[in-house]
Amino acid sequence: MNFQIAVLLGQDGVTNGAIYALLALSILLVFTVTRILLIPQGEFVTFGALTMAAIQAGKPTALGWLLLALVLIDCALDLRQMWKTGKQAGAMNYGEIKWSAIKIGYTAILLVLLHSLTLADIPMLAQALLTLALVVPFGPILYRLFFQPIASAHSLVLLIVSIALHVAMVGIGLLLFGPEGARTAPFSDSGFHLGPVMLKSQTLWVILVSIALIVMLFIAFERTLYGKALRATAVNRMGARLMGISPVFAGKATFTMATFIGALSGILIAPITTLYFDSGFIISLKGFVGAIIGGLASYPVAAIGAVAVGMVEAFSMFWASNYKEVIVFTLIIPFLLWRSLTSRHVEEEE
């Protein structure tokens, strides 16, 4: 092992670590606000990457139709709810109709765009935006359909539903994108020389966007009212509710953010790796290890832990490629031990 190899491995570790950090943060965010361990987080990554790949191949992905189907179910549920509460109150509140119209209209516009544009030829930024516009709405809709009705259930129930959703999404991923791995074109082909080592520009993109996202998350949570509302929900759900913060809003907002981060991570790493319909789980699991290192509570520790996971992974891949996954996932044991010894047990709020 010489300096050059250490730098190359380090570069690799930081790139992967940055993605794991983003996933760790979104897993943590969703968990603290809604008590849901977001197992399908990895699927958002693969959906983002594979949609981008499909768009670059010029294929209007069937994901749009899936979105339309889910939006229609969502709107039907909302309108039924409106009808019921309206009947009880004796006066209809027609706000939901407007919202439903907006949602269906948005999906319709997306579908028209997907089928009318020559997808392979539009600029890459537009392709990325289209991918995000397509994947991100799945977050709030999945929350609405699968978690909102059981929001107050035991966290074990939430976990089981989360696992079920993960399994279903892997299957849907296979159906939509096929069994082949996919890879997208890099944002730019250029590289930078740092001494004897070549740094790929895609690596810099990953690191810069990750840092930018983390800073944005920080600002959003420290400076904006909505961010503070989410933080309040994370600290004390019941208290936040009494203060008039809607748990439905909090759930949908965190899911939107988690999906956005997941899909963006997918778009970022798709040019440097081959992703399959079922790649997401193992990626999000490593983010999860980071989140565990942060005790599922501390954002900075989780981010640092996730970067550490990336580094350990890179170097163990060099020294003992056979045991790479074993080493990475064994990391979780000392931290769990340490956590269980140092923190006192808090009864779960029901």
Place this chain on the structure above:
Amino acid sequence: MLSKTTLSALILSTTFLSSLAHADIKIGVVTSSTGPIALVGIPQKNTVALLPETVAGEKITYIPLDDSSDPTATVKAFKKLIDEDHVDAIIGPSGSPNAMGVIQFAAESGTPMLAPVGTAAVVLPMTEQKKWVFKTTQNDDLIAAALVDQMKQSGVKTLGLMGTADPYGENWAKVMKGLTEKAGIKIVASETFQRQDTSLTGQSLKMLMASPDAVLIAAPGSSSVMPETTLKDQGYAGTVYQTHGAALDAFLKLGGKQVEGTILAASLMLVLDEVPDSASKTIASQYVSDYKQRYGENPATFGGNVYDAGLLLANAIPTALKGGQPGTAEFRAALRDALEQTHELAGTQGVYNITPADHSGFDERGRELITVKGGKWALLK
């Protein structure tokens, strides 16, 4: 209430009678059309529709099942086919570990099993149980021998191996160790990786440090691409060899310019236009055009393995019918014996000559050395 019972009894008896009346030949097909090895299973499942429908005046019913790449589910599927459907033979499963787990069930019930899997372990070494198993892919060592010969000719002295950490990669590592020793080629580095790994920097750096003359990548499907592109990214200049696991159009699409010049040995299906006419070429062309007409895309070679299983059965059934009625143990035993007598049968993957000792039965015919030229498969000349 009474009428309900009579009705169900009536329905039951009619189904029984009808099933007795037409004792169709029933063949179960177990593929992994979902789950991690769906890549292999989907073309195999699609191929079921192209298998022969009648043989010697007997109608053949195919019962396709999916095992979602899970060996436990494969066992369940086999038990269901054997105990409930009383099939006469089973084609499948798609994966090597899946196949290893069901051999005993096929043997216990005396049902011939035609496995389109890669590993030679399903038929070698031949045992009492494996007598019931036939394998419709070329053994790894047959393909490997072609590659090693080519390496020797082009003056390769040192070789690096990069394989997946699964039975596919492990079997290749084993086969190559034996063959390279004989050929005087030294394996200087051996690295493994997982199909879903997002980065292979560590493995390929280690490979570069050993600087072998050539690198062989043994990985199934699209996972064979990333080791090669990572090596090229880091400036590896030697020749890269691939196994027949890479023989997919997706390999060319994902690899792009970086896989130019790759050498692999695989079935003739990839370079149909360039190989000289042969019985296998005719059958493979027929299969490819039928598949393309039905599904609008070229079949992966994995599908050809199931197609060949159908051909083997169609060839053996007329002889087996003399031994007993379909649906009976005698018929299955006769079918097994007839399969073992297969002589000079051309399939999409080559020519089968099955003997009691060799239940795969391939020779060099049908195995071609192929390279990537101008983003397309081309015969290596």
